[in-house]
Amino acid sequence: MTTTSAFTLEIRPDNVAVIAIDVPGEKMNTLKAEFGGQVREILRQLRENKDLLGVVFISAKEDNFIAGADINMIGNCKTAKEAEGLSTQGQQVMAEIHALPFPVVAAIHGACLGGGLELALACHSRICTDDSKTVLGLPEVQLGLLPGSGGTQRLPRLIGVSTALEMILTGKQLRPRQALKAGLVDDVVPHSILLDAAVEQVKKGKPDHRRLPVRERVLAGPLGRAVLFRIVGKKTEQKTQGNYPATERILQVIETGLAQGSRSGYEAEARAFGELAMTPQSRALRSIFFASTELKKDPGTSAEAGPLRTAGVLGGGLMGGGIAFVTACKGKLPVRIKDINAKGINHALKYSWDLLDKKVRRRHIKASERDSQLALISGTTDYRGFSQRDVVIEAVFEDLALKQQMVAEVEEQCAPHTVFASNTSSLPIGDIAAGAQRPEQVIGLHFFSPVEKMPLVEVIPHAGTSARTIATTVQLAKKQGKTPIVVADKAGFYVNRILAPYINEAMRLLMEGQRIEFIDHALVKYGFPVGPIQLLDEVGIDTGTKIIPVLEAAYGERFSPPANIISAILNDDRKGRKNSRGFYLYAAKGRKSKKQPDPAIYSLVGITAAQSAISPQQAAERCVMMMLNEAARCFDEGVVRSARDGDIGAVFGIGFPPFLGGPFRYMDSLGAGEVVAILQRLAAQYGPRFTPCEPLLRMAEQGQTFWPVKETDALS
Numbered sequence: 001m002t003t004t005s006a007f008t009l010e011i012r013p014d015n016v017a018v019i020a021i022d023v024p025g026e027k028m029n030t031l032k033a034e035f036g037g038q039v040r041e042i043l044r045q046l047r048e049n050k051d052l053l054g055v056v057f058i059s060a061k062e063d064n065f066i067a068g069a070d071i072n073m074i075g076n077c078k079t080a081k082e083a084e085g086l087s088t089q090g091q092q093v094m095a096e097i098h099a100l101p102f103p104v105v106a107a108i109h110g111a112c113l114g115g116g117l118e119l120a121l122a123c124h125s126r127i128c129t130d131d132s133k134t135v136l137g138l139p140e141v142q143l144g145l146l147p148g149s150g151g152t153q154r155l156p157r158l159i160g161v162s163t164a165l166e167m168i169l170t171g172k173q174l175r176p177r178q179a180l181k182a183g184l185v186d187d188v189v190p191h192s193i194l195l196d197a198a199v200e201q202v203k204k205g206k207p208d209h210r211r212l213p214v215r216e217r218v219l220a221g222p223l224g225r226a227v228l229f230r231i232v233g234k235k236t237e238q239k240t241q242g243n244y245p246a247t248e249r250i251l252q253v254i255e256t257g258l259a260q261g262s263r264s265g266y267e268a269e270a271r272a273f274g275e276l277a278m279t280p281q282s283r284a285l286r287s288i289f290f291a292s293t294e295l296k297k298d299p300g301t302s303a304e305a306g307p308l309r310t311a312g313v314l315g316g317g318l319m320g321g322g323i324a325f326v327t328a329c330k331g332k333l334p335v336r337i338k339d340i341n342a343k344g345i346n347h348a349l350k351y352s353w354d355l356l357d358k359k360v361r362r363r364h365i366k367a368s369e370r371d372s373q374l375a376l377i378s379g380t381t382d383y384r385g386f387s388q389r390d391v392v393i394e395a396v397f398e399d400l401a402l403k404q405q406m407v408a409e410v411e412e413q414c415a416p417h418t419v420f421a422s423n424t425s426s427l428p429i430g431d432i433a434a435g436a437q438r439p440e441q442v443i444g445l446h447f448f449s450p451v452e453k454m455p456l457v458e459v460i461p462h463a464g465t466s467a468r469t470i471a472t473t474v475q476l477a478k479k480q481g482k483t484p485i486v487v488a489d490k491a492g493f494y495v496n497r498i499l500a501p502y503i504n505e506a507m508r509l510l511m512e513g514q515r516i517e518f519i520d521h522a523l524v525k526y527g528f529p530v531g532p533i534q535l536l537d538e539v540g541i542d543t544g545t546k547i548i549p550v551l552e553a554a555y556g557e558r559f560s561p562p563a564n565i566i567s568a569i570l571n572d573d574r575k576g577r578k579n580s581r582g583f584y585l586y587a588a589k590g591r592k593s594k595k596q597p598d599p600a601i602y603s604l605v606g607i608t609a610a611q612s613a614i615s616p617q618q619a620a621e622r623c624v625m626m627m628l629n630e631a632a633r634c635f636d637e638g639v640v641r642s643a644r645d646g647d648i649g650a651v652f653g654i655g656f657p658p659f660l661g662g663p664f665r666y667m668d669s670l671g672a673g674e675v676v677a678i679l680q681r682l683a684a685q686y687g688p689r690f691t692p693c694e695p696l697l698r699m700a701e702q703g704q705t706f707w708p709v710k711e712t713d714a715l716s
Contacts, residue, residue: 006035008060009042015053016199017046022060028067029059031115033086036093043096054103054202057123058195063133065108066116071143071286074277084274090115090149091266094122103206107198109191112136113173118149121158124206126184127198129191130176132365136184137173143289144282144659146250148273153257153265159183160216161225161258165232168250177363183210220258229255241525243659246276280669284661288651291644291662292483300459300474300486303467306417308476312392313337314406316344316379319423320395321351322451323480327393328376329356331479336386337379345379352377355452383413390415391476393445395423398546403432411437419469421445421476425496426547429489430462440466443473446493447482448653449539456652457482462489483652485645491554494639494646495653496547498663501626501689503544504561506532509619511562513610516583516597522616523623527657532623533583534595535654537576541569541583544576558689565605572604622686625679627656629693631663632675635706636695643668643706664706672699 006029008020019042023029046055059065069090077083097104097119106112106120108128117136120126128134138147138155146152147168156164159182166172176188186207189197218224229251236247249272257265276282299305311331313324316339328335329352339345356370365373378385386392392414394406403422410420420442422432433442444460457477461470470486477484487494509519510533520531536544545566551559569583576582577595584595602609612619631646633639640646647662660666667675676692683690698704 005038006032007038007042009045011049011052012199014199014203015051016202017049017052017055018195019055019057020060021057021066027061028064028111029061029116030067031069031090031119033070033073033089036089039093040096043100046100052102054105055100056105056107056195056198056202057119058107058198059109061110064110065106065112066114066119067111068114068116068139069149071289074145074282075286077274077277080274080278082274083277084270087148087270087273090118091270094118094150094154097122098124103202103204105198105201107194108134108136108185109194110134113139114147115149118147118151118154121151121154125186125201127187127189127194127201128176128179128185129194130188131191132175134176135173136179137171138168139171139173141169141244141246141250142171142285144244144246144279144285145276146246146253146269146272148269150266150269152250152253152269153262156220156254156258158210160212161219161254162216162228162232165228165251165254168254169232169236169247175364183212222259225255225258241527243281243527243657245279245281249276281659284659284665284669287661287665288647288658291648292652294644295483295485295648296478298474299471300484301467301470303471305471305475306419306468307390308333308472308479310334310336310389311476312386312389312410312414313348313395314392314410315339315395316346316348317395318351319447319449319451320344321348322449323393323395323423323447324348324377325352325355325452326480326482327476328352329373330481331476332376333479334376335378336389337377338383338386339379339381341381342379345381349374349377349379383409386410386413388415389418391419391421391472393421393423395447398424398426400427400431403427404435407432407436407442417441419443419472421473423447425543426492426550428462428491429460429465433462433464439464441469443469444489444493445473445477446495448495449543454653455481455483456495456649457484458493458495458649458653459484459486460489460493461486483648485649486641487645487649488637488639490637490639492547492551494634494649497551497634497639498627498630498650499654500548500551500559501630502623503532503536504559505623505626507562507565509622510601511565511605511607513607514612514614514619515609516601518612518616519619522619525616526620526624527659529655537582537584539576540578541566541574541576545570568605569601621678622682622690625675625682625690628663628667628675629679629690629696632667632696632699632706633693635664636693646706668705668707672696672704676700 006023010018021029046052073086074083104123105125106123108120110133112120117138138151140147163182179185180188219228233251240247253268253272256268311327311333313320313335316337324335324337327333337345337348352374356373359365360367360370392410396402407420422444424444425446429444433439436442443465446458448454448456459473474484506519516533520534523531548561574581577586580586583601585598586595635646643664646664650656650663651658656662676696679690679692
């Protein structure tokens with residue numbers, strides 16, 4: 001047996017070699033540049049062994065094959081040429097694996113992503129487990145990159161160009177059965193027989209070249225290719241708005257390989273990889289990756305978390321149902337829902353049933369898994385079954401007296417150690433805890449809607465919340481599959497506080513006569529997933545505007561929306577998508593026609609919409625600069641603990657353009673002086689609400705950044 005630091009070679013008695021991948025000291029296997037020499041040495045030994053029947057690559061980790069390449073390697077590159085060299089080295093190692101004179105099989109269990117899938121593609125066959133942890137994909141585009149070790153060339157030839165484009169352009173991950181259907185793997189087996197199945201596959205010899213379906217062969221030809229790339233290019237441009245250069249390069253590189261042959265394709269791939277690694281978009285996206293990875297490890301406080309065995313939810317509405325779902329189905333904790341009537345409980349149970357049943361229909365889980373997950377959720381109209389709940393999450397109406405009553409009831413009915421977490425979007429946690437017997441166990445836990453989709457939660461301790469309660473709540477959020485940020489107990493907390501001025505400015509643009517669709521498109525073009533007016537419709541106009549009086553009372557007129565616009569909309573019974581009437585009109589359920597801006601809005605708020613006299617860029621700048629100015633205030637006041645938390649909160653909570661890295665990374669890239677100059681120009685044009693805040697003026701004067709300078713330098 002020969003051992004290297006990450007790869008172990010064993011020759012079995014039946015002359016099948018097994019290479020076990022186990023990066024020491026790491027939970028996940030990731031590929032590093034220094035492994036190139038180790039792999040080459042093993043390959044040399046294999047080539048010298050004339051008795052070998054073949055080789056199996058398998059992971060020694062419990063639940064992952066290879067999760068990708070180590071992204072730090074890219075950060076260490078100073079030039080595009082250096083990054084291109086990384087890609088070329090990766091391509092050469094994969095080429096050596098593929099050129100071995102005997103069958104090479106990848107035995108895949110768990111995450112097989114990025115460089116991990118590229119290694120598997122270099123093998124002659126692939127077998128994966130039927131486990132839910134097993135996923136295969138090339139997610140490099142999410143870091144502003146493309147696959148750099150041959151993935152852009154091997155994947156289209158294996159599974160066809162249209163399926164490969166979908167995977168590489170979106171970072172889509174395939175589950176085992178999807179991978180089998182696509183032709184990405186040759187077999188799907190139980191985990192217990194993975195190695196045996198892979199050895200059997202070796203003994204069958206190298207597989208015949210897989211013949212692609214007729215459609216894919218047509219699309220790979222010159223005429224089909226031209227049509228396909230034109231259509232996909234157009235769709236991609238619509239989706240990315242030209243903000244992500246990696247997608248355009250992916251299309252170019254794949255087309256080059258198909259039109260001019262593999263050698264040209266590999267050269268184009270390495271060159272594009274090197275150039276993309278140096279783009280500001282890739283640096284920003286990589287910074288978000290590192291920040292979110294750090295946050296996953298951050299316990300929120302140095303204290304030990306309390307027990308987390310069971311949870312309760314108060315309120316069976318939309319939020320309560322969503323919270324119960326993520327707690328039971330992702331957190332694997334038994335959940336008891338309390339509502340004032342059986343209808344609320346049934347609504348919450350149906351919410352989880354619908355989500356789980358959809359997964360069954362899509363074959364993501366089995367019916368038995370749906371039933372066992374649903375069995376974790378129960379309901380009651382009183383506090384029976386609540387006496388030993390470790391955490392109770394309150395999701396009732398935004399009414400202070402009601403929430404205070406909930407605290408009193410939980411303290412009376414539950415255990416002395418029970419944590420009370422309030423899902424409030426606007427009420428101060430200190431006020432909710434004001435009459436509590438155990439105020440140190442009261443905390444805010446602000447979810448975003450829809451709960452099962454939105455990745456962020458805000459954890460909000462008040463002045464008297466204990467460190468143990470913070471740690472317990474952060475741990476619960478992580479169990480629920482969320483990224484938690486700990487924020488201060490100030491009006492609006494963080495996300496809603498920076499969102500409100502952004503939406504208010506969109507309302508001002510509307511009152512100036514700008515069309516609804518013009519405003520929304522301007523912000524989508526800027527990089528937001530939806531425009532501010534559509535966002536208000538999606539959240540619910542009644543829900544989204546509830547916080548405005550709270551913010552006005554706390555911070556004054558800079559939070560005041562244009563006069564009467566919101567009351568005029570609400571008085572006309574417009575709540576947004578939930579009642580099919582808002583700024584947009586929505587088709588009845590089951591109808592496929594798209595939402596349309598409602599022209600009646602203009603007369604309702606007393607304006608005449610006209611052709612815009614300003615550019616989309618100017619409209620977007622006004623909304624975004626209001627958000628940035630408020631974010632700087634939040635940072636200065638300690639509402640967020642760090643620029644990292646503020647960037648993740650904005651990207652994960654409201655879809656701040658990821659390719660800009662978050663508000664603080666973006667302001668650092670512009671420079672505080674430039675941010676101040678833009679705000680001063682806007683203040684001269686549109687009024688004092690744009691006046692740059694004191695912290696920004698100070699930072700501009702002293703040349704300071706939000707991120708520590710070494711961090712800023714590393715990503716600039």
